[in-house]
Structure formats: C-alpha cells, structure tokens
Amino acid sequence: MEFYQTEADKQRLERQIGRATQSVNAVKDIVAQGRFRQGYHLMPPAYWMNDPNGFIYYKGRYHLFYQHNPYSAVWANMHWGHASSEDLVHWIHHPIALAPSEPYDTCFRGGCYSGSSVVAKEKLIIMYTANLVEHGVQTQKQCLAWSDDGIHFSKYHNNPVIDCPKELDAANFRDPKIWKHGDLWYCVVASRINGDACCAIFRSTDLIQWEYKGVLVRGEGKLGSMWECPDFFPLEDKYVLQFSPMNLGVYKTVYLVGDMDYDTCRFTWKTKGEIDAGFDFYGPQTMQAPDGRRIMIGWQNAWDWMPWFSSFGAAPMENWCGCMSIPREITLGQDDSLQFKPVDEIKLLRNSAQDFGLLKCAEGVKQSLIVGDNVHFELNLDIDLHQTNADSLQIHIRHSDFEDTLIQLDFKNQVLTFDRSHSDFCMKGTMTRPLSLNSDVNLSLNLFSDTSSIELFVGDTLCMDCAVFAENKSNELFFESFGGDTILNAYGWQMPRNKKYRTTNI
Ligand code: FRU
DSSP states (O other), X not given: OOOOOOHHHHHHHHHHHHHHHHHHHHHHHHHHTOSSOOSSSOOOSSEEEEEEEEEEEETTEEEEEEEEETTOSSSOSBEEEEEEESSSSSEEEOOOXXXXXXXXXXXXXXXXXXXXXXXXXXXXXEEEEEEEEETTEEEEEEEEEEESSSSSOEEOTTOOOBOOOTTBOXXXXXXXXXXXXXXXXXXXXXXXXXXXXXXXXXEESSSSSOEEEEEEEEOTTSSOSEEEEEEEEEETTEEEEEEEEESSTTOOOEEEEEEEETTTTEEEEEEEEESOOSSSOEEEEEEEOTTSOEEEEEESOOOTTSTTOOOOTTGGGGTEEOOBOOOEEEEEOTTSOEEEEEOGGGGGGOEEEEEEEEEEEOXXXXXXXXXXXXXXXXXXXXXXXXXXXXXXXXXXXXXXXXXXEEEEEETXXXXXXXXXXXXXXXXXXXXXXXXOOOTTSOEEEEEEEETTEEEEEETTTEEEEEEOOOOTTOOEEEEEEESSOEEEEEEEEEOOSSOOOEESOO
C-alpha cells in the first residue's frame, strides 16, 4: 500500500477546499441565527448536506463525513463535509475533507459522491465515487483518499481504483462500502445488472488492486431499480445488507438479514425489513463503536423523486438544507429482524427531567403536557395496553391555531399514522404502518422533537423520522383518547435549544 502525493496535487485540492471554506464562512454566522436551524441534530455550518459518508472511529473520535455542497442550499457539486465527536452527540465541524479537484471528479452535476472509510496502517482511508457527466454521458468510478490525522486528506495519485465491470451499469455504479474480513479487504458497490438493482462485490489485499468477485446479491426485480448507499456488515452470527432503494414506493431504507459465504462471495437472505418508515430518512450508514455496538446514522431528508416529496421546507430560505438523524444502535431480534434505539449517549443532552407519573387520558378529555419549551424535548411514553380500552390515541405535537402534527395510534386496527398534513406551510401527507401490539407488554414510544424535525421510536422495530418546519410558537402538546381511555406513564426532558457546534479552521 503506497500512498504519496505531489506538491501540485496537494495545492490543487487545497485551493478547492479554500474556495469552498470561504463560501461557507461568508454565511455560517447568519445560518447559526436561523429561526429553523436545529437545536441538537447535526446540520452543516451552511448550505447543503445529504448522505452520511465515511462514518468511523479513528484516533479517539467518531468521524462523520457527509455529502456537501458548500456553495448553495441545493444539491450540486459534491464535496465531503466533516464533523467529529467524542460521544456521538457533541460535534465539532472540521474543514471540508474532499473537494472535486481532479479531471476524474470535477463536475457541477457530480463531484465526490458517497463512500466509506477504513483504518489501515494507522491511516484513515476513504473510498468515494467520482461522478462525471461528459457530453451527456454519466460515469461513476471508485477512488481513494487518505489521511494521517483524520482531518487533512490527499487523493490517491493513481485514481480511480475501480472501474465499472462490463456486465454492470457504468452510470449507476456508486457508494462503495469497504470492510476487512480476515486478511482481506472487501468492498460492495451499488449497481444494476440488466436493469435489476444489485450489489457488486470486490476483493483486495492492499486497497489499491481490486478483483471483481461478481454480484453479492440482486433484487430479482422486486426491490427497486437501484440500491443507493449499500452497507454490509456482520451482526451477531448473521450479515446485514441495508440500502436505500429507488422506485420502491414508500420504502426508502430496506434491510436484508442472512448469511455470507466468503468462498463464493454470495449473500443469501431470509429476513427483510424497513429501517425507517418516516418521510425523511435516507442513505443511512453504520460503523462499529470501540465497545462493539453497531451504530447507524441517516440523512434526515427525502429526495425530490420520492412519491410524497413536496419541498425541502423552510431551511433553504435560511441558507442550509439537511441534517443527520440521532445516531441509533442496531441489534438483532430473536426473529432476525433489526431492532433500533437511540444511542445511550443521547442522554447526555437531556436537561430538567420531568416525571409525569401515571396519566389517564380519558375519552373526550384533552390531556395537555408541557415538556421543557415543548419544541426541543424528548418524551418517553409507556402505554399500558392491558389497562387501556381506547380504540385510538392521538398525540398532537407542535400544535397551534395554525399548525398541527398528529401521531395516531389506532389500537383497534393496529395501525400507526404520522400525519403532517397540517404541520407547516409546505410539507404535506401521511405515513401509515402496522403497529404490532401485545397486551402483556407495554407499548413504548420515544419521541424527539427539535426545531424542524420529529423522530419517533415505537417499540424496538419501528422508527419514523420526519422533517417538520413548524414555527417555534407552535408548541402545544396534547393527547386525546377515542372510544375509551388510554393509560400511560410519561417522562420528559428539555433538549438543547441551539447547540452551537464548535468549528475548527472554518
Ligand atoms: C444518495 C445519493 C448517492 C450519491 C449521492 C450524491 O442520496 O444519490 O447514491 O452518491 O447521493 O450526492
């Protein structure tokens, strides 16, 4: 593994990063004052953010890179933004890590697309997709960059390192995820084979020379037209492949659980599930924490090609767009389904605990709660299904005379609906999913409200992330029971209102 760079290469990249940094610096103080900026979800210092990239623990810190346009709050001209944290919840912004600087990755409708990172010989190595559109033809190739400090990167002098194999689609060949198994490096790349979504797999001894090992698994026409941002990782004695499918109706994050055969480089799966059922959660990436936990973070937004998309909301008016979800810990359930919960570190952000005790939400009575400022808060509900005889419970949140977000638990028909039809002036619609209930077990709801989003964890397996650009004065929270009473315990905490993440050299 030989990495070096010439002075000219170094200067070219530094020049592009310098220009991008100036652009971000010119507005970041204004963005920090924005009315809709998030209180505690990680967002860019300014302008556009999409997928998490290169999520890793390196030299004592969690590093999170992300797709970033440092020139405007719309998608274009992809760079890699960079933040790091000791605990997954207090972040520091670092200088932009990667900028388009070479003929193979410089393109306004392209640039340095999503990818991942690994640590090898103490270096942090990134693999990203270089996306070019030349004379109307799009090509995607995989490239390397490396760093000795986790902050300043150089591109590998002999990029690209992986060209698209002939049987795959060179216009859709992106988002490499690398890992090590035994003494060898592996990498999966999303692509298409004869129009069918698939994941290609490559193997290497040195991260530079990659051998194509064929198709790890394909969708057989049933799982969308392209799997963006694939991630492949071991969980207990199983392997998980997760991806964001294009053209799969309301599903935008799917996981498959099964077995990996390293001799044949093929993955066979039995269990399929959805990672997040909200309007806004895409391209999640996972990493393994030093204590062994598998941690996932996702982009809390949607693409304009999705069936329910109506707009990016109020953020672009304030010179930013996009933020990250709360990091989640993933575990394997008994039936091989995935289980999700917010990382324990989120508790570090809690303030002013409130124990509301046992509440009876009686039929027809509006039961109001005040949790901190009712805008930035965490609320835990433990619903006693044995005592509850209501047909449904409605939770109204970020409510005022002119706005309302509604979470409806329909106990009778076992359905949960997230309704943001009246949440704000631009983002409409409802999302509905089955609600599995067992009257011997309490139903737990963990709800996070931030200035411009709501994140909901229901039991172990259902998560919903939704952007909600409600005004801060829309801060009423109340419950209403229908067809009977709902019995629950409630606990709440104030969460940070305006967390200013420190920036280094930016
Ligand atoms: C997914 C995605 C990736 C691509 C990146 C470009 O959100 O389309 O497939 O690498 O965004 O920003």
